[in-house]
Amino acid sequence: xxxxxxxxxxxxxxxxxxxxxxxxRAQVALRPAESARVTGGFWHERRRVxxxxxxxxxxxxxxxxxxxxxxxxxxxxxxxEYRGELPFLDTDVTKWxxxxxxxxxxxxxxxxxxxxxxxxxxxxxxxxxxxxxxxLQSYYQVVRPGLRFVELRWGHELYCAGxxxxxxxxxxxxxxxxxLLTVARRFADHIDDTFGPGRPVDGICGHAEIETxxxxxxxxxxxxxxLDLAGYFIDRHGHGLLNxxxxxxxxxxxxxxxxxxxxxxxxTVTGHAVRQLYxxxxxxxxxxETGEPELRAAMERLWEAMTTTKTHLTGGLGAHHAxxxxxxxxxxxxxxxxCETCSAIASVQWSWRMALLTGEARYSDLIERTLFxxxxxxxxLDGLRWLYVNPLQVRDGYEYHGGDNGSRRALWxxxxxxxxxxxxxxxxxxxxxxxxxxxxxxxHQYATGSYGGLTDGGRVAVGVDTDYPWQGxxxxxxxxxGPGEWTLSLRVPQWCEQYTLEIxxxxxxxxxxxxxxxxxxxxxxxxxxxxxxGMEPRLTRADPRVxxxxxxxxxxxxxxxHCLEQVDQPGAPGLDDIVLDPTTGLTVKHRxxxxxxxxxxxxxxxxxxxxxxxxxxxxxxxxxxxxxGADTPAxxxxxxxxxxxxxxxxxxxxxxxVWLPTS
Numbered sequence: 001x002x003x004x005x006x007x008x009x010x011x012x013x014x015x016x017x018x019x020x021x022x023x024x025r026a027q028v029a030l031r032p033a034e035s036a037r038v039t040g041g042f043w044h045e046r047r048r049v050x051x052x053x054x055x056x057x058x059x060x061x062x063x064x065x066x067x068x069x070x071x072x073x074x075x076x077x078x079x080x081e082y083r084g085e086l087p088f089l090d091t092d093v094t095k096w097x098x099x100x101x102x103x104x105x106x107x108x109x110x111x112x113x114x115x116x117x118x119x120x121x122x123x124x125x126x127x128x129x130x131x132x133x134x135x136l137q138s139y140y141q142v143v144r145p146g147l148r149f150v151e152l153r154w155g156h157e158l159y160c161a162g163x164x165x166x167x168x169x170x171x172x173x174x175x176x177x178x179x180l181l182t183v184a185r186r187f188a189d190h191i192d193d194t195f196g197p198g199r200p201v202d203g204i205c206g207h208a209e210i211e212t213x214x215x216x217x218x219x220x221x222x223x224x225x226x227l228d229l230a231g232y233f234i235d236r237h238g239h240g241l242l243n244x245x246x247x248x249x250x251x252x253x254x255x256x257x258x259x260x261x262x263x264x265x266x267x268t269v270t271g272h273a274v275r276q277l278y279x280x281x282x283x284x285x286x287x288x289e290t291g292e293p294e295l296r297a298a299m300e301r302l303w304e305a306m307t308t309t310k311t312h313l314t315g316g317l318g319a320h321h322a323x324x325x326x327x328x329x330x331x332x333x334x335x336x337x338x339c340e341t342c343s344a345i346a347s348v349q350w351s352w353r354m355a356l357l358t359g360e361a362r363y364s365d366l367i368e369r370t371l372f373x374x375x376x377x378x379x380x381l382d383g384l385r386w387l388y389v390n391p392l393q394v395r396d397g398y399e400y401h402g403g404d405n406g407s408r409r410a411l412w413x414x415x416x417x418x419x420x421x422x423x424x425x426x427x428x429x430x431x432x433x434x435x436x437x438x439x440x441x442x443x444h445q446y447a448t449g450s451y452g453g454l455t456d457g458g459r460v461a462v463g464v465d466t467d468y469p470w471q472g473x474x475x476x477x478x479x480x481x482g483p484g485e486w487t488l489s490l491r492v493p494q495w496c497e498q499y500t501l502e503i504x505x506x507x508x509x510x511x512x513x514x515x516x517x518x519x520x521x522x523x524x525x526x527x528x529x530x531x532x533x534g535m536e537p538r539l540t541r542a543d544p545r546v547x548x549x550x551x552x553x554x555x556x557x558x559x560x561x562h563c564l565e566q567v568d569q570p571g572a573p574g575l576d577d578i579v580l581d582p583t584t585g586l587t588v589k590h591r592x593x594x595x596x597x598x599x600x601x602x603x604x605x606x607x608x609x610x611x612x613x614x615x616x617x618x619x620x621x622x623x624x625x626x627x628x629g630a631d632t633p634a635x636x637x638x639x640x641x642x643x644x645x646x647x648x649x650x651x652x653x654x655x656x657x658v659w660l661p662t663s
Contacts, residue, residue, distance in 0.1 A: 018431020211282025315370030361515025
């Protein structure tokens, strides 16, 4: 790709509190709200647990797992053996560091955030471990020092650099300090001296991440060469540069790391899900800064292919445990669904960039679905235990054999990419909730708090009060209005069939345009808007091409996907024989005593009787059943209670399922 000539250093953009800050010359429809704070309700509680439990646990876990020890070896301040066989263990540290920095960015935490000293200590460690030429990755400094930038498919050196850069950007935006930013820039400069036309190496990383990090470093510093380098890496995907096998001589093929076809020519998402989505997030960032229409068109095409054919109901992504891959179109299994927590995070990151680039509400629809379901299930309610994979079914009698890929929560993982990734998304979550453009303010997600930014008419700000997702009432009060007219835009979720709108306590008739209710008027401080979203529970069916769930339904209410857990079905000894009756209707009951307070959905079903005399063979022909079914015992009626999917695996072990058979 040929990037436009540099117009000189980009001017300092409008401040934004989070990890995506388009430059002033970026060709985007929307920009993240200048200020965004979550002060109450559902997401405030999840973020409180993250800030008070998960993030504080991080340094001790990183110490016990050996991540910090490995960096001390690289810094020559410790002795002993390198701990772990994975080359990317430094990223667990830098993702945790990014999470801690986003917490530092919030005024509520600056004075008493206990991890401030840990942040400073780890920054000093990274600076001490960095080599004189800027290189920094403990694995290749300690274990394989002679193979720097040689094992690009599996070495993850640029992946590690990307997470270091993102942590540095977070630290700089949170504190204004440049100590970690200096470390990151030295590594980025070394990479720029090493990769590209006329440089020693023409290659890409086997795990995308560096691309979006370099764009953000350009946005933070105004150094155009970082954007050019990101564009180079995007361009070089799809040219067969990654042809190494693994340690056993086995490789999953070039599509695994998106080296099979150039990004602009790809027709669908494929390969390792996290690698694919990180690459597309970076490509979207480059498209935003350069305005290149071909790259933008490719991003829209690939997002459409992903959501229509390869996305689970929960927003989860990845059908295969082997190589953590996307599957074929409509290959969306239940018990063997991979749906790695990190792929849900990557989906949110990419969709947010697409929402900013295009202004379209559908990207925020997917963000909402993914946040409340596929992402949030990855961390326990107490903030201490984690899921690496997020299946949609756990069978009766499931046996957990340990490891990262089982359907039971663990305190940490051998490959601990997901826990600090969850921490950093929750810590930066307010950034993903609202945006502004020249004409007004848009609310993408609904959480109690305050949101504001600059428009052509001046600064505008609103306060939001809601008990979402338990209730559908969203009350918005204008806090700062600015002179003249401007537009307040409220997203009507894709799942919502009925809603009401009140402006200043007066009912208003308004039809969404592309998912947005756009209310334009001259606002005054104190003006109110109330959006009531219908929250009736519903049954959802999948496209018939999804063979795994044919003749099944799923229970949803508002943005939440629900599931059955064995512990909530006292009338059934297991879930594998459950059948839902879709004709009897669904009722809801809020349970403040259950799982931190949830709204359950109750339906009717039956416990399918197992035929008598089945013997040793689990299959029966029509002849075996008898024409009148006289040899089949009667089914047993049962009441079924469904909880939000995000809350499963927080009590006793047992079966779980999202998709319920109806016959």
